[in-house]
Amino acid sequence: MTRTIRTLFFSPTHSSRKIALAIADTLAAALGAKKEVQDVTLPEGRVPSKPCGPDDALVLAFPVYGGRVPQVLEALLADLEGQGAYAVVVAVYGNRHYDDALLEARDLLTRCGFKVIAAAAFIAEHSLTPKVGTGRPDDADMQRVADFARAAAEKIAGGNPAPVTVKGQRPYKERGPAAPVSPKTGEGCTECMICVASCPMGVISAHNPRLVSRGCICCFACVKSCPEGSKYFDDERIAQIRAMLESKCGARKEPELFL
Ligand SMILES: Cc1cc2nc3c(=O)[nH]c(=O)nc-3n(C[C@H](O)[C@H](O)[C@H](O)COP(=O)(O)O)c2cc1C
Ligand code: SF4
Ligand code: SF4
Incomplete structure (x- = not known):
């Protein structure tokens, strides 16, 4: 039972x-x-x-x-x-x-x-x-x-x-190399700290949410949770993956x- x-x-x-x-x-x-x-x-x-x-x-x-x-x-x-x-x-x-x-x-x-x-x-x-x-x-x-x-x-x-x-x-499929990457923060940040609370790796500073230490796993929780749309990735590798996904994985x- x-x-x-x-x-x-x-x-x-x-x-x-x-x-x-x-x-x-x-x-x-x-x-x-x-x-x-x-x-x-x-x-x-x-x-x-x-x-x-x-x-x-x-x-x-x-x-x-x-x-x-x-x-x-x-x-x-x-x-x-x-x-x-x-x-x-x-x-x-x-x-x-x-x-x-x-x-x-x-x-x-x-x-x-x-x-x-x-x-x-x-x-x-x-x-x-x-x-x-x-x-x-x-x-x-x-x-x-x-x-x-x-x-x-x-x-x-x-x-x-x-x-x-x-x-x-x-x-299993080999994991990709762990290249250091972290999100950036735009002008509109109001320091509401929502991104800090949503980060699974605890790498966004609770004192200054614009500071992100090493260890980001690129999960996008901060990007998706930011009410101001102020967290973003400005990284060529991510742009390339996104372009690949959008061109090949639509079906x-x-x-x-x-x-
Ligand atoms: C770092 C990373 C790697 C991912 N790799 C894959 C993948 O190999 N194949 C896929 O179809 N989706 C991939 N995704 C998409 C996630 O699996 C998908 O968005 C998932 O719904 C996220 O789950 P969550 O909403 O519970 O966080 C990846 C997402 C991230 C952030
Ligand atoms: S992408 Fe994920 S792991 Fe990286 S800083 Fe944002 S919430 Fe944290
Ligand atoms: S969630 Fe957005 S507005 Fe709030 S602290 Fe993080 S970056 Fe700034």
Whole structure:
């Protein structure tokens, strides 16, 4: 019997969060289980999780970065203790591709003692450009999210669910070189500090939000959260990626479910 749905997500621009919480709600309602949520987006949330047990099911959701699980999550996920708990893994990507991210997440959780019984790749607006994946996840996506969660719940309720196979390759796609990059701040900044509070790496100075120290992961949380439109990237490499995405990734991709 599944008593607790443990939901863990990293979501700088909130789409993985939206999908994770919708899945957890449906699973909890269908299984009569309670919910626990751990948001690991901000540094203060990235604390060790208490071990799971055989009565728990974990929902893990994260954005795909460079076809992989975000590097900032690696150590945290490697330290989880599954102890036979079921897991539902969700990769959220910006309409380019999820490459090896689902497989990597499945491998990470399996190594920690989880039984990954369902997985899915959903699409959201690309963090780097609102012209790719615009408006997603939309109503049709959220319908698929609900269908996926109901199917996962049925699989769990049926007893002894089989582990799931997902797409992806080993060795995983190589991560790009960590080139130092950070956002700039325009004249319109009112020092409201919203960007400071939204930064998953804690690299925007709380004394002067125009100062950004090393360690930016280019998640665009500050850019998207600034009410004045004052945070921006002025970087040739990002401009090139954006141009590539806008020219090659316009065609709508659909969610993929693995059950
Ligand atoms: C650094 C970075 C790398 C990304 N890499 C990919 C990628 O490889 N494929 C893709 O389709 N989307 C990629 N995206 C887009 C995100 O996966 C997508 O926007 C996701 O919805 C963001 O999730 P969040 O809203 O939960 O933060 C990338 C975004 C960022 C910031
Ligand atoms: S400074 Fe970098 S890591 Fe921090 S919110 Fe902005 S883009 Fe993300
Ligand atoms: S969110 Fe925008 S206006 Fe507010 S401190 Fe950051 S850059 Fe300035």
